[in-house]
Amino acid sequence: AQSVTQLGSHVSVSEGALVLLRCNYSSSVPPYLFWYVQYPNQGLQLLLKYTTGATLVKGINGFEAEFKKSETSFHLTKPSAHMSDAAEYFCAVSDIGTGGFKTIFGAGTRLFVKA
Amino acid sequence: GAVVSQHPSWVICKSGTSVKIECRSLDFQATTMFWYRQFPKQSLMLMATSNEGSKATYEQGVEKDKFLINHASLTLSTLTVTSAHPEDSSFYICSAIQGDVAVSPLHFGNGTRLTVT
Numbered sequence: 001a002q003s004v005t006q007l008g009s010h011v012s013v014s015e016g017a018l019v020l021l022r023c024n025y026s027s028s029v030p031p032y033l034f035w036y037v038q039y040p041n042q043g044l045q046l047l048l049k050y051t052t053g054a055t056l057v058k059g060i061n062g063f064e065a066e067f068k069k070s071e072t073s074f075h076l077t078k079p080s081a082h083m084s085d086a087a088e089y090f091c092a093v094s095d096i097g098t099g100g101f102k103t104i105f106g107a108g109t110r111l112f113v114k115a
Numbered sequence: 116g117a118v119v120s121q122h123p124s125w126v127i128c129k130s131g132t133s134v135k136i137e138c139r140s141l142d143f144q145a146t147t148m149f150w151y152r153q154f155p156k157q158s159l160m161l162m163a164t165s166n167e168g169s170k171a172t173y174e175q176g177v178e179k180d181k182f183l184i185n186h187a188s189l190t191l192s193t194l195t196v197t198s199a200h201p202e203d204s205s206f207y208i209c210s211a212i213q214g215d216v217a218v219s220p221l222h223f224g225n226g227t228r229l230t231v232t
Binding site: 041044103105106107 | 121159210226
């Protein structure tokens with residue numbers, strides 16, 4: 001089974017600073033990887049996904065992530081943080097389970113943005 | 116596009132009663148729908164996978180007789196929490212997928228906060 005590890009349950013950055021949220025996965029097959037964002041009391045919204053092709057994936061709100069097979073990583077970055085980026089971020093991978101494909105989520109990283 | 120509507124957004128019920136939560140895909144036909152449970156400041160825990168016209172597949176440890184899932188059409192799935200107890204209080208989120216479940220992203224509803232008193 002595949003799994004996802006998000007390093008750091010909390011990350012705090014200043015407004016305008018670089019955002020880096022770390023995600024590592026374990027997989028014996030080429031993974032399909034996703035980043036989702038969750039605002040308080042809401043469902044999740046897709047930021048970006050990697051399936052095949054270019055390893056640098058650009059998403060919404062200025063976020064991007066790079067798939068590095070050698071490091072089994074899919075870290076999420078944004079050059080300049082904005083106050084509105086404060087939210088919970090989840091890295092996820094598709095996995096084959098007993099019920100077919102399903103999405104496995106990491107534990108999440110809460111991003112705080114300081115003024 | 117790809118909007119998922121979940122209703123109600125919050126509900127308070129008394130212990131022993133049942134609560135139904137609806138999940139609708141508004142502008143697409145969802146081949147598969149998923150139900151998650153999220154505890155405060157934790158990740159999503161998959162409860163079950165629901166395919167239209169067939170029985171839901173429940174994850175290990177999830178009581179199928181307590182959490183009844185009905186996927187009546189390609190646009191509607193319902194989760195009924197039967198004989199609710201305070202420990203069932205949680206945030207329940209549905210998601211729907213269109214197409215290949217491996218590569219297609221999940222489209223989430225806004226969740227339902229259930230409080231059982």
